[in-house]
Amino acid sequence: xxxxxxxxxxxxxxxxxxxxxxxxxxxxxxxxxxxxxxxxxxxxxxxxxxxxxxxxxxxxxxxxxxxxxxxxxxxxxxxxxxxxxxxxxxxxxxxxxxxxxxxxxxxxxxxxxxxxxxxxxxxxxxxxxxxxxxxxxxxxxxxxxxxxxxxxxxxxxxxxxxxxxxxxxxxxxxxxxxxxxxxxxxxxxxxxxxxxxxxxxxxxxxxxxxxxxxxxxxxxxxxxxxxxxxxxxxxxxxxxxxxxxxxxxxxxxxxxxxxxxxxxxxxxxxxxxxxxxxxxxxxxxxxxxxxxxxxxxxxxxxxxxxxxxxxxxxxxxxxxxxxxxxxxxxxxxxxxxxxxxxxxxx
Amino acid sequence: xxxxxxxxxxxxxxxxxxxxxxxxxxxxxxxxxxxxxxxxxxxxxxxxxxxxxxxxxxxxxxxxxxxxxxxxxxxxxxxxxxxxxxxxxxxxxxxxxxxxxxxxxxxxxxxxxxxxxxxxxxxxxxxxxxxxxxxxxxxxxxxxxxxxxxxxxxxxxxxxxxxxxxxxxxxxxxxxxxxxxxxxxxxxxxxxxxxxxxxxxxxxxxxxxxxxxxxxxxxxxxxxxxxxxxxxxxxxxxxxxxxxxxxxxxxxxxxxxxxxxxxxxxxxxxxxxxxxxxxxxxx
Numbered sequence: 001x002x003x004x005x006x007x008x009x010x011x012x013x014x015x016x017x018x019x020x021x022x023x024x025x026x027x028x029x030x031x032x033x034x035x036x037x038x039x040x041x042x043x044x045x046x047x048x049x050x051x052x053x054x055x056x057x058x059x060x061x062x063x064x065x066x067x068x069x070x071x072x073x074x075x076x077x078x079x080x081x082x083x084x085x086x087x088x089x090x091x092x093x094x095x096x097x098x099x100x101x102x103x104x105x106x107x108x109x110x111x112x113x114x115x116x117x118x119x120x121x122x123x124x125x126x127x128x129x130x131x132x133x134x135x136x137x138x139x140x141x142x143x144x145x146x147x148x149x150x151x152x153x154x155x156x157x158x159x160x161x162x163x164x165x166x167x168x169x170x171x172x173x174x175x176x177x178x179x180x181x182x183x184x185x186x187x188x189x190x191x192x193x194x195x196x197x198x199x200x201x202x203x204x205x206x207x208x209x210x211x212x213x214x215x216x217x218x219x220x221x222x223x224x225x226x227x228x229x230x231x232x233x234x235x236x237x238x239x240x241x242x243x244x245x246x247x248x249x250x251x252x253x254x255x256x257x258x259x260x261x262x263x264x265x266x267x268x269x270x271x272x273x274x275x276x277x278x279x280x281x282x283x284x285x286x287x288x289x290x291x292x293x294x295x296x297x298x299x300x301x302x303x304x305x306x307x308x309x310x311x312x313x314x315x316x317x318x319x320x321x322x323x324x325x326x327x328x329x330x331x332x333x334x335x336x337x338x339x340x341x342x343x344x345x346x
Numbered sequence: 347x348x349x350x351x352x353x354x355x356x357x358x359x360x361x362x363x364x365x366x367x368x369x370x371x372x373x374x375x376x377x378x379x380x381x382x383x384x385x386x387x388x389x390x391x392x393x394x395x396x397x398x399x400x401x402x403x404x405x406x407x408x409x410x411x412x413x414x415x416x417x418x419x420x421x422x423x424x425x426x427x428x429x430x431x432x433x434x435x436x437x438x439x440x441x442x443x444x445x446x447x448x449x450x451x452x453x454x455x456x457x458x459x460x461x462x463x464x465x466x467x468x469x470x471x472x473x474x475x476x477x478x479x480x481x482x483x484x485x486x487x488x489x490x491x492x493x494x495x496x497x498x499x500x501x502x503x504x505x506x507x508x509x510x511x512x513x514x515x516x517x518x519x520x521x522x523x524x525x526x527x528x529x530x531x532x533x534x535x536x537x538x539x540x541x542x543x544x545x546x547x548x549x550x551x552x553x554x555x556x557x558x559x560x561x562x563x564x565x566x567x568x569x570x571x572x573x574x575x576x577x578x579x580x581x582x583x584x585x586x587x588x589x590x591x592x593x594x595x596x597x598x599x600x601x602x603x604x605x606x607x608x609x610x611x612x613x614x615x616x617x618x619x620x621x622x623x624x625x626x627x628x629x
Contacts, residue, residue, distance in 0.1 A: 106517045108505065109515060109517060181537075192521075276523035277525070278520060281520065291524075302501065304412055305432070306416055
């Protein structure tokens with residue numbers, strides 16, 4: 001009975017009351033499946049895959065726990081409280097020798113000043129700039145390659161862009177430091193030779209391939225029937241690209257953008273080499289030098305004694321960075337799901 | 347040079363490794379300023395004592411101290427004196443006192459690009475520049491150009507020395523860009539017309555060093571004579587620290603470093619050997 005409803009539902013729109021029942025056939029089907037035994041090796045393989053997947057999740061959870069374990073004692077340790085007040089990590093304070101309350105990161109000296117705000121502003125500035133450059137570039141590239149490029153061009157350009165993803169970030173960093181920085185200063189007359197823009201260009205080079213590859217896949221997998229139908233209705237090629245293919249591929253493209261964002265905010269070597277690493281509290285001017293969270297951890301963690309206040313603060317930075325990327329990834333995921341729902345519902 | 351030692355058993359656990367390590371292997375970590383010097387010492391020492399293996403790495407004076415405290419290095423190179431906090435941590439963690447050995451003399455040079463004509467700067471001027479209070483070269487007698495500050499990462503002994511002796515322990519300007527290593531600072535300064543940076547004297551190639559005047563004094567050039575006599579205001583001792591009284595290979599190495607042969611190496615690298623009385627005091 002229920003299966004009949006399902007069949008009917010596939011061919012014609014059933015009345016609303018019946019549509020709800022269409023959820024049931026799944027159970028009926030799985031009952032059918034369990035009526036004969038799956039081969040042993042299938043079950044073993046299934047279990048193995050499940051265990052592996054769980055291990056990956058467990059690894060991430062453990063990493064988080066171990067990082068947090070180094071940071072959390074700052075809440076009660078007397079040794080830490082002697083040196084640092086926790087509120088000074090996040091709020092401006094008028095330190096001795098300054099005329100006004102300031103956000104400063106000066107982890108060596110008397111007294112030590114660990115304000116994490118300029119670091120997060122630095123990270124977000126570089127990431128935002130890199131995204132502004134690489135999102136249009138990556139998506140544009142993907143659309144051109146998937147929809148417009150002649151076969152010969154596609155076969156050269158596509159591997160070339162993907163090759164870009166294989167360049168070690170230290171090489172890109174060196175390129176940004178030695179070549180790009182001088183060029184950018186000569187062209188735009190930057191006050192700082194090494195600044196957020198230079199680092200962001202370097203970063204964009206690593207993110208473009210990520211966004212490009214995933215977007216291109218998404219665009220390729222838009223059903224041919226959609227484009228053909230649009231063309232048959234008399235749409236022009238650009239209309240098909242912008243109004244049919246792009247919206248249909250949007251969830252996939254959004255996934256690429258989210259992945260690119262994660263890569264950008266976590267990237268260390270390029271920003272360490274090309275951003276100048278000055279922890280300047282400046283939100284709007286993108287041409288100043290910046291110090292990112294990742295570069296700070298990389299540059300300073302080697303120096304500090306285990307269990308030191310500085311050590312704890314660096315791990316706190318790690319926890320916060322982990323939190324931010326995790327939160328943004330989930331946000332991106334929710335957004336993609338919504339998008340998918342909206343697209344498939346209509 | 348960094349090949350691993352095959353003779354003798356190498357204890358696996360990190361804890362107490364240095365105590366039980368009676369073999370012919372020595373790990374030295376620390377100051378980037380001293381890394382070339384230490385490598386030359388190690389090479390000369392290993393040539394004279396075949397079968398002994400020395401591992402030298404840089405990372406900054408703070409890195410070396412941290413490694414000494416954590417027990418991952420036998421000796422720490424430091425271009426600044428040990429901090430009280432580090433001394434306490436070492437006693438607490440390893441149960442021994444830190445021992446200091448002065449091994450060479452270095453002058454901290456102030457660099458500007460070769461095209462910058464500025465002759466000399468006083469210590470108070472330098473303080474204002476690196477505090478971010480003086481922002482244009484014309485305020486210190488140069489051309490009308492914005493000053494761009496280049497500093498070292500804060501794990502560097504050079505950074506700590508400069509902060510203490512030039513900035514009176516006040517903070518660097520937030521706009522000071524921090525670069526990993528003196529070589530990176532020099533590279534950046536040489537490419538930046540408004541740049542100014544500081545670092546060990548042995549590195550100063552491709553940029554110009556500025557004469558430095560102590561507050562109320564005459565400008566002094568960073569030369570060996572001026573450093574040894576104490577005239578140049580930014581001279582400092584380069585040190586090696588050990589956890590407790592050094593023994594075995596560490597002791598032999600330190601004796602070699604302080605010997606006339608070892609001091610000859612210092613000069614070869616571009617730093618200044620210890621004045622005679624300092625060597626005598628150390629022995």
